[in-house]
Amino acid sequence: MTQRTDVVVIGGGQAGLAAGYHLRRLGVEHVILDAQTTPGGAWQHTWDSLSLFSPARYSSLPGRLMPVQPGRTYPDAAHVVDYLADYEKRYGLPVQRGVRVCAVHRDGAFLRVRTDCGDWRARAVIGATGTWTRPFLPAVPGRREFTGRQLHTVQYRSPNEFAGQRVIVVGGGNSAAQIAADLAHARIDLTWVTRRTPRYLADDIDGRALFDAATARRRALDEGRADTGGVASLGDIVAVPPVRAARDAGLLNPKPMFSRLTAAGVEWADTTAAEVDAVIWCTGFRPALAPFAALHLRGSRGRVATDGTRAVDEPRLHLLGHGDWTGPASATLIGVGRPAREAARQIRDLLA
CATH class of the missing domain: 3.50.50.60 (FAD/NAD(P)-binding domain)
Structure with missing residues (x-):
């Protein structure tokens, strides 16, 4: 069975929820497909002692401040999971869980989203698949010989x-x-x-300062000014x-x-x-872009060329939350709101 909607958002973590918030505000029909069976995105799979880099008030998605966690300046991962679950419920976001997207194909005026629970036809797709499912391991000599x-x-x-x-x-x-x-x-x-x-970084610098640095760098590059170095210039x-x-x-x-x-x-x-x-x-991650392979958008370095969040060679596809190449600090809670808003607005205009 094939279902139809204006927009399919792939991924129900922080980026997918931010996109859903802005699409809902603009009155754009959409569905959020998430492979996880419970809310919280990648935050529900982190190590026990992980904490945010920023106080709660600087770690919020659009429209809803993260509550302070009693006894902690920097909230832990469990607090973030609770916040995301509440956010999803508060705004009535249309998340369908336990749905794994297999591939996205062009289908005339639509994009066809194939899942293990049936197909969707949409006029636009937002890929909010993140990076957590694609850990990177460097090719260090002897890695296969090590018996530990x-x-x-x-x-x-x-x-x-x-x-x-x-x-x-x-x-x-x-x-x-x-x-x-x-x-x-x-x-x-x-x-x-x-x-x-x-x-x-200096002990008094937290995630808010990092977001500001990333935003200033993107603004400078967009305006043709010298590269400020962004977050990397701080540490x-x-x-x-x-x-x-x-x-x-x-x-x-x-x-x-x-x-x-x-x-x-x-x-x-x-x-x-x-x-x-x-x-x-602890060697980082790569973008989880496998669902979009059939669109043949990846360049020689494995990255999809984007203008903001919009894929240059497929304007019906937006990529959100993968890092600075899809918006300054867009892989963070505080940073994803702005590119999510711009993606939603561009999609609204496209549909019109």
Whole structure:
């Protein structure tokens, strides 16, 4: 059976909900298809101690401030899940759960969205599929030879599973710093390796300042002015309280990246070696764009060319929440609202 609507939003996490909010305000008929069976997007799959970079008031979707979490300046992931569930319910957003989108095809004046629960025909599609389902693992020599445990950020939960083990955390960003601090506070035998010396942002900088920096950079580039450097000019790691405490206690002592893995551990370029029980790869993500493969939009670097959120070669498709290339800080709670609003307005105009 094929159903029909004006807009299909693929993904019911923060980006999909922000898009739904603005489409609803504009009176655009739409449906939000989400593969998850419960609300909360990727936030329901994070590690136990994860916290936001910003206070609640600077971590909100459009139209609804995130409530303060009692006893915490920076809310935890469970609080975000509750907020997203409430947001979805408060605005009566038309989310259909447990629906996995397989592919999007051109179908004359429509886009056909194939799912494991039947097809949809829509006049426009918003891809809010995020990145969490596409963890990236670098091609480090010996990775297949290592006999210990290897896991990515998405699989880490708590230090409890590493008691008595020797663990290496790989990565110089926020996830690596938070997980390394989590392990360090638990007195796990930790080695933290990075490709360059970690750059901490000033202790008083949080996510709001990062959003402002990303927005200023995008504005400068759009106006033909010099690149401000954006967030990268400030540093790589937000010193949230657990990271700050571990750093100040001397528990975070990064070493250079190793050159290869061996069967028993790792080896550096100077032949120094260490035995290791587990490697946690905090090495980032790639956009989850598989549903759009049949549209043949990806360039040589694997990215879809966009003008704002709109796909240049398929104006009926908007991509939202994948990173700065789909809007400044659009992969964050506070940052996704503005590009979601612009996408909804452009789609309204397209339909008219």
